[in-house]
Amino acid sequence: MKKVSIFALFILLGLSLMACSSDKETLYVLNWGEYMDSDLVRDFEREFNARVVYETVGSNEEMELKIKQRITDYDIVIPSEYMIDKLQQEGLLHPIDRDLLPNLAQIEFFEDARVIYEGYTIEDYMIPYFFGTIGIMYNTSDPAVKAAIETDSLCTLFDPETTFNIGMYDSPRDAVAAALLCLGYSVNSEDETELQEAEDLLRNASFTRFGEDDLKGDVALGNLDMALVYSGDYFEMIFVYEEDGAPINFDYYAPEHTNIWVDGFVIPTTAQNIPLAHAFINFFLDVDHAVQNADWVGYTPVIVEVFNIMVEDYEYDYEHYYPQPEGTTREPFRYLGEAHANRLNEILNRAKLN
Amino acid sequence: MRKHIGLQVAQVLFAVLTYFIIYLPILIIFLISIHGSRFTFESFDFTTRWYTGIVQDRDLMQAIMVTLQIALISTFVSTIFGTVFAIGIHSMTKAMRLKMMMLNNVPVVNPDIVTGIMLFIIFRFVRLSFGFPTMLLAHIFFSIPFVILSVLPKLKSLDPNLFDAALDLGATRLKAVFLVIVPSIKVGMLAGALIAFTMSIDDFIISYFMKSGDFHNVSTLIYARLRRRAISPEVFAYNSLIVLVTVAVMITFNILNRKDKRKVVLK
Amino acid sequence: MRSLRSLTTPYLVWMVILILIPGLFILLATLSTFHIFNEYTFRFTTTHLRFLSDEIFIEALQNSLKYAGITTVICFLIGYPVAHFFAKMQSRSKTLFVALLIVPIWSNMIVRIIAWENMFKPVSILNLFGLSFDLIGTDIAIVLAMVSMYLPFMIFPIYSVLLKMDESLIEASRDLGANRFQTFFRITFPLSLGGVISGVIMTLLPAMTAFALPKRIGGDGMLLLGVVIEEQIFRGSFNIASTVSFIVMLMMLTAFALIIRVDKEGETLL
Numbered sequence: 001m002k003k004v005s006i007f008a009l010f011i012l013l014g015l016s017l018m019a020c021s022s023d024k025e026t027l028y029v030l031n032w033g034e035y036m037d038s039d040l041v042r043d044f045e046r047e048f049n050a051r052v053v054y055e056t057v058g059s060n061e062e063m064e065l066k067i068k069q070r071i072t073d074y075d076i077v078i079p080s081e082y083m084i085d086k087l088q089q090e091g092l093l094h095p096i097d098r099d100l101l102p103n104l105a106q107i108e109f110f111e112d113a114r115v116i117y118e119g120y121t122i123e124d125y126m127i128p129y130f131f132g133t134i135g136i137m138y139n140t141s142d143p144a145v146k147a148a149i150e151t152d153s154l155c156t157l158f159d160p161e162t163t164f165n166i167g168m169y170d171s172p173r174d175a176v177a178a179a180l181l182c183l184g185y186s187v188n189s190e191d192e193t194e195l196q197e198a199e200d201l202l203r204n205a206s207f208t209r210f211g212e213d214d215l216k217g218d219v220a221l222g223n224l225d226m227a228l229v230y231s232g233d234y235f236e237m238i239f240v241y242e243e244d245g246a247p248i249n250f251d252y253y254a255p256e257h258t259n260i261w262v263d264g265f266v267i268p269t270t271a272q273n274i275p276l277a278h279a280f281i282n283f284f285l286d287v288d289h290a291v292q293n294a295d296w297v298g299y300t301p302v303i304v305e306v307f308n309i310m311v312e313d314y315e316y317d318y319e320h321y322y323p324q325p326e327g328t329t330r331e332p333f334r335y336l337g338e339a340h341a342n343r344l345n346e347i348l349n350r351a352k353l354n
Numbered sequence: 355m356r357k358h359i360g361l362q363v364a365q366v367l368f369a370v371l372t373y374f375i376i377y378l379p380i381l382i383i384f385l386i387s388i389h390g391s392r393f394t395f396e397s398f399d400f401t402t403r404w405y406t407g408i409v410q411d412r413d414l415m416q417a418i419m420v421t422l423q424i425a426l427i428s429t430f431v432s433t434i435f436g437t438v439f440a441i442g443i444h445s446m447t448k449a450m451r452l453k454m455m456m457l458n459n460v461p462v463v464n465p466d467i468v469t470g471i472m473l474f475i476i477f478r479f480v481r482l483s484f485g486f487p488t489m490l491l492a493h494i495f496f497s498i499p500f501v502i503l504s505v506l507p508k509l510k511s512l513d514p515n516l517f518d519a520a521l522d523l524g525a526t527r528l529k530a531v532f533l534v535i536v537p538s539i540k541v542g543m544l545a546g547a548l549i550a551f552t553m554s555i556d557d558f559i560i561s562y563f564m565k566s567g568d569f570h571n572v573s574t575l576i577y578a579r580l581r582r583r584a585i586s587p588e589v590f591a592y593n594s595l596i597v598l599v600t601v602a603v604m605i606t607f608n609i610l611n612r613k614d615k616r617k618v619v620l621k
Numbered sequence: 622m623r624s625l626r627s628l629t630t631p632y633l634v635w636m637v638i639l640i641l642i643p644g645l646f647i648l649l650a651t652l653s654t655f656h657i658f659n660e661y662t663f664r665f666t667t668t669h670l671r672f673l674s675d676e677i678f679i680e681a682l683q684n685s686l687k688y689a690g691i692t693t694v695i696c697f698l699i700g701y702p703v704a705h706f707f708a709k710m711q712s713r714s715k716t717l718f719v720a721l722l723i724v725p726i727w728s729n730m731i732v733r734i735i736a737w738e739n740m741f742k743p744v745s746i747l748n749l750f751g752l753s754f755d756l757i758g759t760d761i762a763i764v765l766a767m768v769s770m771y772l773p774f775m776i777f778p779i780y781s782v783l784l785k786m787d788e789s790l791i792e793a794s795r796d797l798g799a800n801r802f803q804t805f806f807r808i809t810f811p812l813s814l815g816g817v818i819s820g821v822i823m824t825l826l827p828a829m830t831a832f833a834l835p836k837r838i839g840g841d842g843m844l845l846l847g848v849v850i851e852e853q854i855f856r857g858s859f860n861i862a863s864t865v866s867f868i869v870m871l872m873m874l875t876a877f878a879l880i881i882r883v884d885k886e887g888e889t890l891l
Contacts, residue, residue, distance in 0.1 A: 028567065033578070053567040056578065065857045069658050071484045071566050165755075170841050209758055209840025214580060221393060221744040246393035345856075352842040353680055358801060365706035369718075372703050372776070375769045376725045379736035383728070385746050386739070395748035435632075442628025454629060456881065457636050462890050463822060463880070464873050465830035467847050468866050471854065472643035478657055479646070495639055498632075503890055527624060556726050558833065576731045577833065585735065593732045600724050608717040 025050040027276050030066055030077040032056060032263075033213055034236065035130075036284075037296035044283050050276060058212045059171055067092060073270040075277040078129055080261050082173070084122045085335035087266065093125045094267040100278035101127065103285035106305075112324045113302040116262045116332045126264035127281050130232065130299035133261070133323045133330065134174055135254040137219045137234045138226035145225045146251070153255045155182040157228060158205040167218060167227030168202075170210040172344035173333060175202060175351070177259050178228050187259050188334045195343060202351035210352060220250045230261075231320055232299030238318075239298055254320050260330035262302065380597055387590040404591040411588045413568075417575040418592065420486070424571060425554040428493035433547040435494075436501025441535060443502065444509040455506075458499045469496060470563035477564075484566035492564050493554045500553065501546030508542035509535070647870065650863035657859060669864040678865065681844040688760075688835075688845065689828035692767040693775075696824050697817070699768075700775035704816075705809075707776075708783035719780060722773045730770065731833060737766040738837045758840035766838050767828050774827070775820040778889045782816030783809075819889040822876045830869055 025048070029041075033056040041052050055072070057063055060083035067074060067087065079087065087093050098104060104127075113131045117123050136157065138145045145164060149156045157166055157178060169175055177187040179198035189195060208224060215227040220237045234252035241248050265281045267274060283289055291309050294301040300323055301307050310316040324330050335341075390399035408414060443454050461469055473495065477488045512535065520530040536543075558573035565574045576589050649655045653665045672678055707719055725733065739745045741756040756762040786809070794804040832847035839845075846869060853862035880890070 055567045061856060065658075065855060068857065069478075071478065207842070210842050211840075218742070221742075223742040223744050241393060244391065244393060246391060349677055352844070353676060361801075365702050368699055368702045369706055372699055372772060373721070375765075376722065376772055378740075379733040379769060380725055380728055382736040382740060382746060383732055385749070386736075389746060389749075395744065395746055398749050438628050439632040441625055442630075442632070445623055445625040446629065454633070456877070457633075457640070459877070459880070459890060460636075460640055460873075463826065463876055465826045465847070465869055467830045467832060467850055468869050468873070471850070471862065471866055472647065473639065475646050475657055476639060476643045495635075521624075531625075552723060552726055556730055558729070558731050573729055573731050576729065576735070580735070580837075589732065593728050597724060597728045600727050601721070604717060604720050604724070608714060612713060 025273060025276055027052045027076065027273055027280060028072050028074045029054045029280070030057065030063055030072075030074045032078065033058060035078065035263075035297055035299075037293045039296075040284070040289055040293055043289075044280060047283075048276065048279060052280075060173075067268050067270065070270060073272055074268050075271040075273050076280055077266050077268060078263050079266065080263050080333070081116050081122065081126075082333040082335045084117075084126050084264055084266055085120070086341075087268070088122050088125050089335065092268055092270075094269050094271060094274065095124045096127055096265075096267065096281070097278060100275065101282045101285060103282050103287075107285060107287065107290075108304045109302045110304055110307070112260070112330070113262050116260065117264070126266050127285070128262050128264045128302040129284070130294075130297065131260065131262040131302050131323055132231035132300055133254050133320075134169075134178065134228060134230055134259050135252055135320070136226050137216055137229040137237075137250060137252050139219055139222050139224070140249050140251050141222055142225065146253075149226065149253050153182070153253075154178050154228075154258070156226065157207075158182055158201045160204045160206055162206055164225040165208040165223070166206070167215040167224040168205070168207045168210050169215065169228045170212050170348070172341075172348040174228065174259075175348050176344050177333070181255065181258060187331050188336060190336060190340060195347065199347045199350060202347060203353075205351070220248075222249065230299075231323060232297070234320070235298035235318065252320050254323075254328070256327070257329045257331070260323055260332050262332070380594075383590045384594045384597075387587050387594045389587075392587065404587040405595070407586070407588045408592050408595075411586070413570070413575060414572075414588055414592065417570045417572045420489075420569070421555060421571040421573075424486075424490055424493050425551050428490060428497055428554050429547050429551040432494050432497035432501050432550050433543055436498045436546055436550075437505050437536075437539070437543050439498065440502045440505040440509060441531065444506060458502055460499075461496050462499050462503070466557070466559035470560045473560065474563040484564060485569040488566075489561055489564040489569075489571065492560050493557065496557070496560060497550035497553055500549045501543070504546040504549060505539055505542040508539040512538050644870065647863045647866050650860050651867045654860070658857070669860045672861050672864055673868070677844060677849065681846050681849045681865075684835075684844055685829040685846045688763050688767060689825050691764050692771060692828050693821055693825045695764065695768050696772050696775040697821065700772055700820065701779055701817070704776045704779035705783055708780050708786075719777075722776060726773065733770065734766065734834050734837050737762070737769065741838065757838065758843065762838050763835060763843065766834055767831070770831075770834065771824040771828055774823040778819035778823065779813060779816040782813045782889055786812055815883040815889040818879055818883055822880065823890070826869075826873060826876060829872075 027050055029052055031054065035056070036054075038054070041054055044050070045052050053072070055066075057066060060079050063077055063079045064083060064087065066072070067077060084093070109128055110131070113128050116131075117126060117128070136149055136154070138149055140146060148164070152159070156162075156164075157168065169178075176195070176198050179201045180187055180189055180194065182201065183194065183197055185191075185194045185198070189198075211218070211227070213233070215224065216229050216233040216237050218224040219227050219229075220241065229252075231252060231254065234250070237250065238248060265284075267277045271277055284293060285303070287303070287305050287309070290301060290303055290306045291314075294306055294310055295314055300321055301310065307322070311321065387404050388400055388402070389395070390401035390403070443451055443458075446454060464472075470492075473488070473492050477484065477491070482488050482491075516534050517530055520534045521527065525533065556573075558577065561571050561574050562577065565571075570578065572589070572592070576585075579585055579589070646655070646657070650657075651669055652667070654661045654663055707715055710718070712718075738757070740747055741754055741759075741762045743753050743755045745753070747753060790808055790812070791804055794808045799807065829845065830847035830850070831845060832851045835843040835845045835848050846865060850862050850865050850869070853859075853865065883889075
């Protein structure tokens, strides 16, 4: 019996060592949760005879930290525009070599996504992936919720006397942006009186709870009446519910004027395999792959050709699928230095104290 | 002995309350794992699909393998080393032994999050590659003190002259340890191994600081999945299976044990 | 058996590398610009200590003391009678009863936390029984979940002390005419104090530094010391995280001093 168990242990040890040693090329990818079809990642591994180590996090700030910690030297990271700006300013990004991305010639990016980065230094360091807005996801079981949101827009989230269960995104930048938008200020405001007003608004609000990617699930179930979310969160939930055949009692509200964001592929300077990293980006610029990926992820693709296929062939004719419809205005985030970022952190921390 | 009925009843009630409060989450997990829908709870809809889904969930299967590998290897290594160290500590002078035990008990009392940060710092400082090696080392690290704590009392009840007698009779030190000491502390070693295994399977906080990339054990995988669309009940199914198997094993052991005792009495 | 002493040398080296050195690093990071990830210019500073008077730290400390304190008291009030009951039980199945307290620990802690989180939300599996609670972020929810997590750790040390206790002392006390309550408060309880202190520490410290539980059950706005440490380290504020960890280490050392008074070798820790 003893001999058997010792033997079993050695086999286990051997197995675990085997799992570690492999002479394949390895690509380290850092991404948001549920933001890439893992079947495609496996296809890429097969096509390039490589191993992809795929890791997920929940915020831009966590991505930044992971890059700086260097526990893993990532080859591909997919942060949002303001974080790309910050990483680039800190000299942490490797420029993208467009000659290594032949698929770029076959496709075109939306103008509304391009204006976010074109003409800025980050243009040379990123390839856009998905784009979207921030808005309110709400439960439709109680018609009063919809009525309130339609009259007060983003300000509904901050009503101190609210009777609704409200979820707030636990992300300093997005939470403060929602407050600034409600007050009618720029999402990039550096004016201390405006920021103070936003802080007061957040502090006096009566949120049921703060959360990250888990807010959308609670709105869908009805545990929250509404929450600040990214537009794609709503589409993701729709697909999961359709898959299970469960009744859909939730909807999304995008204000006329709100924040627009774009996430993009970047290659950190610590990358060990730059040609393979380019091959990876190129793989996801292929129209067929991008369509499959967009169908799995649910967010709005930045590639015009892909978007059209999604709407025409895949019936993605949802009201809010395109993030910037005619007659609306959008404002992207800009990176405004460490002091500003710290101030945003501080605002959210103080808001959480109450 | 005179029995106080009121007190007895109160004690039984408290015991029932204890089982209720610590088993309630286990029951809830079990219910979710046999309910067909993740999104509607109006009527019960029995299913086994989450159980059959366990094997199809590649990441979960891998995390289960990692958890089991780490638990088995760290239990094995820490039981052996813990016993060796305990024998060493037992043979020290009392003053030295007390100092050594103080050091030994630091990881036992230290909150997991601080232990996690400490190991994170030192592993990062010597640039170990995070993942399997660091997680295994960490689990060995927090298991050894528990093994020592459970072996040491058994050593104390051992006659110290036996070992010297074995040496006098010409046994090598290694042989003397194996033939004289180990048999009489087996129960302590077994208890230590059981505690080490339990700690390893249950640990989340320290493992959380040791993971990297797509390397996960079950705890860190579940925590990472909390961020997702909807947590898939396969993990609950796996968890219920573990509990069912352990309870079954324990009750069987208990019954077998009783039979054994009866046999001894009959002889 | 003296010849076996050298067996402890590797253990000493191992503990120095894994406890003392990182402990010193934490102290260093508290008092200077020392950082393990970023490049830095080394100088001593008291900047990080200023965090200890920050609203956030104070709130976290108060919450930790409050929730962990209440939890510990409840665990003791339930745990002591139960430990006593099992220890004095005559049934042959008593080991089974105690072992059944360990089973939930085998079921992952994170999963148990999710179970409580589910029960405390209005739409949940409990709806099947016509029940619905809306308790996320409330005191009762946090305390209930904490008691459920840590109660076994209060029971085990008390149980093992009571089990080892010499019965003849209690009989002697009875023979000398003491009634049950006198015997309990004069003999049994004082003799089990070592187990009680270990139990209190094994409940209090983990509860104060928990982070997954307050984050999930507290609705993410609940600050406990563990939450602050985790958030600071994953936001890259390594020095602030070290400062808070250092405070927790001081508490741990205080607890240690207490344990050593009643139990020099920590036998009650199991």
